[in-house]
Amino acid sequence: MSKHVVVIGGGVAGLEAAGWLAKAGFDVSLVEKEETTGGHINNWFKLFPDRRVSGEVKKYLDGISINDRVKLLTGTTLTEFSRNSDHFRLITNHGKELKADAVIVATGFDLFNSARKEEYGYGIYDNVISSADLEKMFRNGLITMADGNVPKKIGMVHCVGSRDEKVGNLFCSKLCCVTAVKQAIEIKENIPESKVFCFYMDMRMGGAHYEELYREAQEKWGVSFIRGKVSEAGETINHRIVVKVEDTLAGRPLKMELDLLVLMAGMEMSKDGRRVAELAGLRTGDNRYFAPEDHHFGANVSNIEGVFYAGTCTAPMNITETISHSRAAVAEVTEYLKSGLD
Amino acid sequence: MKQEGKKAIWSEYQKEIANDKYFYVRSCIRQNFFPGSEVAFLRIMREVLWKDVYEHPCHTTCSGIGYHGDVVPVDTAMTVVARQFALMTEAGYKNYVPSCITSFGLYTEIIEIWHHFPDVEERTRLQLKKATGREFEVPENLAHASDVIYKFRKEIAAKAKYKLVNKNTGEPLKVVDHIGCHYAKMFPSKGVGGAEYPYVLAGMVEEWGGEVIDYPERRHCCGFGFRQYLVQANRGFSVACSKEKFESMKPFKPDMIITNCPGCPMFLDRWQYVINEMEGKRYGKNNEGIPVFTYEEVAGLVLGFDPWDLGLQMHQTDCEPVLQKMGIEYDPDDKYRLDIRKSNQISPDLVNVRTR
Amino acid sequence: MEKFGYTISKIRQIDYDSNDRSIADYIASGEPSFLKCIECGCCSATCTTGNFTRFSLRELNILIKRGENTQVRNNIRKCMFCGKCILVCPRGVNTRNVIALAKQAFQKAELYAV
Numbered sequence: 001m002s003k004h005v006v007v008i009g010g011g012v013a014g015l016e017a018a019g020w021l022a023k024a025g026f027d028v029s030l031v032e033k034e035e036t037t038g039g040h041i042n043n044w045f046k047l048f049p050d051r052r053v054s055g056e057v058k059k060y061l062d063g064i065s066i067n068d069r070v071k072l073l074t075g076t077t078l079t080e081f082s083r084n085s086d087h088f089r090l091i092t093n094h095g096k097e098l099k100a101d102a103v104i105v106a107t108g109f110d111l112f113n114s115a116r117k118e119e120y121g122y123g124i125y126d127n128v129i130s131s132a133d134l135e136k137m138f139r140n141g142l143i144t145m146a147d148g149n150v151p152k153k154i155g156m157v158h159c160v161g162s163r164d165e166k167v168g169n170l171f172c173s174k175l176c177c178v179t180a181v182k183q184a185i186e187i188k189e190n191i192p193e194s195k196v197f198c199f200y201m202d203m204r205m206g207g208a209h210y211e212e213l214y215r216e217a218q219e220k221w222g223v224s225f226i227r228g229k230v231s232e233a234g235e236t237i238n239h240r241i242v243v244k245v246e247d248t249l250a251g252r253p254l255k256m257e258l259d260l261l262v263l264m265a266g267m268e269m270s271k272d273g274r275r276v277a278e279l280a281g282l283r284t285g286d287n288r289y290f291a292p293e294d295h296h297f298g299a300n301v302s303n304i305e306g307v308f309y310a311g312t313c314t315a316p317m318n319i320t321e322t323i324s325h326s327r328a329a330v331a332e333v334t335e336y337l338k339s340g341l342d
Numbered sequence: 343m344k345q346e347g348k349k350a351i352w353s354e355y356q357k358e359i360a361n362d363k364y365f366y367v368r369s370c371i372r373q374n375f376f377p378g379s380e381v382a383f384l385r386i387m388r389e390v391l392w393k394d395v396y397e398h399p400c401h402t403t404c405s406g407i408g409y410h411g412d413v414v415p416v417d418t419a420m421t422v423v424a425r426q427f428a429l430m431t432e433a434g435y436k437n438y439v440p441s442c443i444t445s446f447g448l449y450t451e452i453i454e455i456w457h458h459f460p461d462v463e464e465r466t467r468l469q470l471k472k473a474t475g476r477e478f479e480v481p482e483n484l485a486h487a488s489d490v491i492y493k494f495r496k497e498i499a500a501k502a503k504y505k506l507v508n509k510n511t512g513e514p515l516k517v518v519d520h521i522g523c524h525y526a527k528m529f530p531s532k533g534v535g536g537a538e539y540p541y542v543l544a545g546m547v548e549e550w551g552g553e554v555i556d557y558p559e560r561r562h563c564c565g566f567g568f569r570q571y572l573v574q575a576n577r578g579f580s581v582a583c584s585k586e587k588f589e590s591m592k593p594f595k596p597d598m599i600i601t602n603c604p605g606c607p608m609f610l611d612r613w614q615y616v617i618n619e620m621e622g623k624r625y626g627k628n629n630e631g632i633p634v635f636t637y638e639e640v641a642g643l644v645l646g647f648d649p650w651d652l653g654l655q656m657h658q659t660d661c662e663p664v665l666q667k668m669g670i671e672y673d674p675d676d677k678y679r680l681d682i683r684k685s686n687q688i689s690p691d692l693v694n695v696r697t698r
Numbered sequence: 699m700e701k702f703g704y705t706i707s708k709i710r711q712i713d714y715d716s717n718d719r720s721i722a723d724y725i726a727s728g729e730p731s732f733l734k735c736i737e738c739g740c741c742s743a744t745c746t747t748g749n750f751t752r753f754s755l756r757e758l759n760i761l762i763k764r765g766e767n768t769q770v771r772n773n774i775r776k777c778m779f780c781g782k783c784i785l786v787c788p789r790g791v792n793t794r795n796v797i798a799l800a801k802q803a804f805q806k807a808e809l810y811a812v
Contacts, residue, residue: 118536123346124343142812216788225736234559235343250764252767255713257715412718577703581704581707620702
């Protein structure tokens with residue numbers, strides 16, 4: 001009989017892990033709290049750096065994860081998690097018991113709630129939106145202000161909820177810079193006559209082809225980059241957004257009115273991940289993410305034997321990295337359950 | 343602007359404000375700037391709300407003005423503050439209510455220091471004991487006087503004779519609420535509504551019929567800054583701060599400004615005169631100034647106190663436009679007659695009246 | 699203001715919306731590589747003039763883009779056109795042409811003004 005692996009989370013990491021576990025000959029139960037799989041990828045329209053439509057990635061993930069060996073449990077969360085000698089006993093919110101030989105935790109991330117940065121007025125000022133809200137607009141092919149008009153002057157605030165002790169996130173979410181550049185270009189494509197400004201602390205363009213995209217945004221699209229974090233936003237009588245920022249390279253404070261302000265929300269350990277951590281007794285780090293046993297050669301290994309991590313539940317990652325991390329988690333499971341393969 | 347967003351933030355910043363038995367401490371400078379305000383507070387508390395408010399004759403400056411003016415070291419400030427607390431303790435009170443925002447900020451800061459560094463508190467206790475022989479308890483409840491008025495804003499509204507409404511048009515008056523920097527910027531959790539969207543004055547304005555204006559420079563300091571203003575050569579920077587605010591609020595056509603700090607009403611009021619003298623600019627409607635009030639003055643007006651008893655004649659920017667809009671009856675001839683006090687006796691239509 | 703002993707301070711803030719950025723637009727249209735600057739400061743570090751006077755091409759780049767033209771106009775004359783800055787720019791900005799165009803733009807603006 002095949003060994004049974006439970007994967008917690010049906011986003012990119014979970015689907016990839018489930019698909020590769022099935023390929024490796026394991027029976028898989030994939031637990032997903034939502035009614036559909038895919039997680040955050042469903043909310044994004046096009047992906048950096050090559051602007052691939054996110055649906056293509058979802059299609060690929062479905063392709064490898066939808067098969068006889070993977071049992072999909074949507075609308076499902078866990079209420080109990082215990083380990084008995086050589087197997088795990090998991091109880092779902094529907095009262096169902098899952099017996100597992102190994103577990104992959106792929107609970108992903110939550111997008112930072114921009115309202116927590118009170119000074120930007122998200123949820124208060126009409127024309128302050130988040131990067132996720134902008135993606136929805138891209139998907140609908142219509143970028144508008146609250147009054148339905150097309151914005152002509154747009155600002156993007158980097159590092160919202162990242163590198164910020166005030167909100168308890170000391171880490172860099174590392175994808176927001178490239179997301180801002182990608183979104184700035186998409187705004188210019190949709191509204192060619194618009195002016196787009198990126199307010200950044202550092203441009204962290206560390207991934208493959210990121211720097212090139214940044215250069216394209218400057219050279220081809222004329223996106224302006226102003227080094228300085230927006231300190232506060234206010235609303236004029238005409239519902240335009242006034243930002244105050246220091247242009248640190250000019251060494252002077254700068255004030256500007258904008259039609260639309262986009263907050264580049266960072267990534268955080270998900271609430272559900274924290275719940276699983278508590279339920280299972282999994283160790284988390286100072287950054288609240290799951291803490292792998294070793295940063296170099298144990299990035300998938302947890303403090304509980306037989307439980308492994310995949311994807312952004314351990315740190316911010318892009319899709320490429322998430323997929324590699326998931327495959328590595330499957331390799332760890334395979335090694336752990338070696339004796340029990342068909 | 344979405345009010346729900348603000349309400350969500352306000353709900354996160356609630357603070358405990360004692361219900362009665364207050365030990366009240368006056369501000370050093372308010373008695374000179376706006377001498378009617380603290381008297382109005384005491385009258386409202388004692389005669390309208392029927393609360394026990396105690397004042398101690400031995401109370402001194404908290405030394406905050408010197409601390410922020412860079413002439414009083416923190417150890418000295420802590421010992422002076424400890425002495426004030428000792429007066430409260432000796433008088434048998436536990437709820438400390440400063441009139442001054444900077445005092446409130448300093449008290450908050452010192453209590454916080456003592457909380458994190460108990461050895462510093464011990465040192466202060468020793469210093470106070472050696473210097474004065476006194477001992478003190480840390481207040482159980484520390485609230486700024488505007489917090490207390492905020493707490494009873496509904497009770498005041500219930501007894502209101504006038505509303506913050508333009509009597510002729512029925513429209514709510516447009517009110518700029520300006521919060522003293524030391525109220526919540528240092529410790530957002532100690533202010534009603536937090537530091538970004540303070541609710542302490544906005545709550546009063548809403549309750550008394552007015553409409554709060556949210557303008558881009560609402561967080562900007564009035565420019566007082568203690569040392570900055572105290573040196574004459576630096577005053578250009580001080581007045582420029584107020585000017586930034588006026589320029590920013592002007593498009594919203596505010597009828598009035600309400601404040602809760604000793605310095606802010608002084609500077610927002612006086613600088614309007616200076617700016618007009620220097621540049622010929624005014625920021626209110628019909629080329630008038632924008633009247634600036636303390637929250638006690640506004641509460642007093644709402645309750646029907648005589649404007650001249652509230653000390654409105656001490657304002658440099660005339661308050662009459664607001665009085666007229668609210669439909670307040672007043673005698674213009676009494677404005678500068680300080681020998682009479684019209685409402686010496688509280689008006690009989692206010693309940694809970696008791697003679698003291 | 700004798701009466702008061704002080705005057706109202708002028709704000710240091712760059713008022714982006716009221717500034718005139720036509721000089722920047724002129725340079726960008728004639729020398730698109732102007733837009734690629736990432737403010738690394740290589741040009742200023744190697745600059746012959748910048749090592750002896752208060753002249754920084756990096757800073758001027760930003761000020762032109764923000765429309766703080768007065769400061770640029772007075773400073774840009776210091777450039778000796780030696781071309782060391784082109785040699786070191788990691789983004790391939792034709793810095794020499796940027797300065798030439800800036801001077802040209804100021805000259806035109808002055809002529810039109812006359």
